Amino acid sequence: MSLFYSSFFLQVFKNPFIRKRSLAILFLVFPIDVSAEQNLSFRVALISTLSLDERAKAYYKKTNFTPIWTDSTSESAARRAAFLKALSTANLHALPEGAYQLTEIFNGLRTSKSYHDLGLLEGLMTKSFLRYAEDIQSGVLKPSEVSSALAQEVVYRSVEDYLSGLNSSDPYLYMRSLPPQSQEYNNLLKARQRLLATMKQGGWGEFVPEDILKIGDRGPSVIALRNRLVAKGYLLRSVSAVFDNTLLSAVMKFQLDHGLFADGIVGAATIAELNTKVQERLKAITVALERERWHTSSSLLNPNLYSRKIIVNLTDFTAKILDENVVTFHTRSVVGAIKVNQTTPEFSGLMQYMVINPTWFVPRSITVKEYLPELQIDPNVHNNLTLFMPDDGTTISRDLIDFTLYDEDNFPYEMKQLPSQNNALGLVKFMFPNKHNIYLHDTPHKTLFYKEQRTFSHGCIRLQDPFEFAYTLLEKQSPDPVADFQSALRNGKETVVALREHIPVHIIYRTAVSSPDGHIGFRRDIYGRDTIIYKALTESGVALIQNQG
Structure with missing residues (x-):
């Protein structure tokens, strides 16, 4: 030979x-x-x-x-x-x-x-x-x-x-x-191997009973909770039946890792995440690997072109600015509602400008499907909105319109809301032009950011801290971004501020996410998209446990 x-x-x-x-x-x-x-x-x-x-x-x-x-x-x-x-x-x-x-x-x-x-x-x-x-x-x-x-x-x-x-x-x-070279992909691969090993060993043990547990409680349910957290790596092994401060810290860490409010109280949402089977977590990892392959194949990820990027993870209800892959700004977000034609799509674009004191041009779908039926009952409803002719912008008085003559197919008018504190877009919006008409913006509805699951918009992404977001964007082109922004804000006029460097915006959907140290957290499949993708993967021949030879 x-x-x-x-x-x-x-x-x-x-x-x-x-x-x-x-x-x-x-x-x-x-x-x-x-x-x-x-x-x-x-x-x-x-x-x-x-x-x-x-x-x-x-x-x-x-x-x-x-x-x-x-x-x-x-x-x-x-x-x-x-x-x-x-x-x-x-x-x-x-x-x-x-x-x-x-x-x-x-x-x-x-x-x-x-x-x-x-x-x-x-x-x-x-x-x-x-x-x-x-x-x-x-x-x-x-x-x-x-x-x-x-x-x-x-x-x-x-x-x-x-x-x-x-x-x-x-x-x-x-x-x-050939595989993605990102740290995220590498972390997901390692997590998948750990989960496969856990599944071979029988999983994470007995489920936690559906009780509400809090600090000071004791008994079998606390023991089951402790054992489950030990198996998941959040605690060192102990035989204590008391919900003590050590267990409280572990519960809060677990809640943070799973997109829950870290209140330390083990309620229905926390128990549901605790009792999720290994197989379900493996499915999330499998889908996340596929999504990362898509994501790293985007032309907008070229580090030689863009050192800064914006990541909005829909399932995490967050928006982040990253410089050289390091998070430099983080805020809560509200995303599209779980309704037909209101969920936020996944895509990437280039943020090009912001609009301070924006006018809200009401999307046609909202005008004819939501507002027109209400106007037919009460012509004065939504009186903060102006009706106008779309061809020349002429304002039309409501007194001249018989709304009952129209339906969603023949209604000839459009609606807008002029700049104000109560504008639906708040006081600033951030534009990355796209066919979905999706953008980031402020909102007057601040209380929604204190909800755990923040699916309330018509598709656009609302930011809890839009001013700070704007300051961070402007710091690369202004010696005093706060003063410049506030000056434009105070004049009350709609003002467009172009970004000298366009910034990639990635609207992603990850139910398995890694931290910089490689730890994997999980989020809920709010729109059911992971389920659809996993089904398509299995139909393509992907198996939860592959043939090992």
């Missing part, structure tokens, strides 16, 4: 998944040097295998059908070994192992003898590689095909980019470069 085959086997056998199939690899002796004689039979077989992928065929034609996987060079052997090793770890990333035809590849490696066989194997491995590379880098699913609410842009690399990149790189380093 040649030296390069011996080296190839040593590399491959290090992986236990492939070692179990080593007998098949032992027969990997290609009898001919395809690269030396571009055999017609090889080409025909390769093209037939790639019949549905014109991009891959174009690449092979461009390279004169030079094999990537199946010639007798050490480079080709290294690519085979690196790819097989990568496929053997696909389960770690919650990918659909069966989609990559690993069994068929092993059979081809074992049995291929002729040019025709090698052409079929070459095509099979290329198709498998392209599917794997795109899945692990940009996601198994196309977001917009799962739900119209998943409107984030995903940039897909070209077939030529993948194949030429593989051909021109160290194959092991290239395979390792």
Whole structure:
């Protein structure tokens, strides 16, 4: 056996998944040097295998059908070994192992003898590689095909980019470069392995009874609570049946990690999170991995272009400004209500300007579906709103309108609210133009920020601390951002302030989120989107517990 085959086997056998199939690899002796004689039979077989992928065929034609996987060079052997090793770890990333035809590849490696066989194997491995590379880098699913609410842009690399990149790189380093390189993705991978280990050990033990527990309580329910928190890593083991200060601190930490108010009282919401099964947390991690693959494929994440970004996590009800991936501002948010056409979509955009003392132009859907029926009963309702003609802006007196003559299809007027303290947008809005007409803004309804689940808007995102948010945005272009902002605010006129540097805004939806130290917290699936995505992933072949070989 040649030296390069011996080296190839040593590399491959290090992986236990492939070692179990080593007998098949032992027969990997290609009898001919395809690269030396571009055999017609090889080409025909390769093209037939790639019949549905014109991009891959174009690449092979461009390279004169030079094999990537199946010639007798050490480079080709290294690519085979690196790819097989990568496929053997696909389960770690919650990918659909069966989609990559690993069994068929092993059979081809074992049995291929002729040019025709090698052409079929070459095509099979290329198709498998392209599917794997795109899945692990940009996601198994196309977001917009799962739900119209998943409107984030995903940039897909070209077939030529993948194949030429593989051909021109160290194959092991290239395979390792394909998954997202973000800290978030790495933290999720580690959390998934911990949860799998926990599930194998039987989970987190008995459930906590549905009692309200607080400091000073004692008894079996407190013991169950303590044991559950010990199993989850929030407490050191103890036999105490008393709800003491140590247990209180653990409860509050658990509540913070799960998006609950940290009041230390174990009520229905806290117990529901405590009693969530490991399998459900694994589903959240699986979906979060897929979402992170989508997210890191956005062109707006290029650190060479944008050092600052804004992240709004819908399930967390927060908005953050990050500089060099470090949170420099954080505030609570209110997001779209759990109603048809009011949930906030997921997408990214570029924040370009803010409007101080904004006018609120009432969305058409609100005007005709909500306000018109009320105006038909009482023409003076919502008298803080002005009616106007949309073509020229002419103000129309309500006294001149018989609202009962109109329905939502033929109502000819629009509505707006002039700048004021009571304006629905508050005193400032932050604009990143998009087809969804979503933006961030102030609000006069401050009490809603003290709700635990803040799903109350028509889709836009309300901020608890909009002035401080504005100051942080302006600090990069003004020596005194507070004074500049307040001066514009005091004049009472609608004022547009352009941002000299546009800032990426990412509206995300994560029910599994990591902290800088790698700890994973969980949030509720408020819109049910994780359920939809997980179902689509399972239909694509992703399993909660993958085949371990």
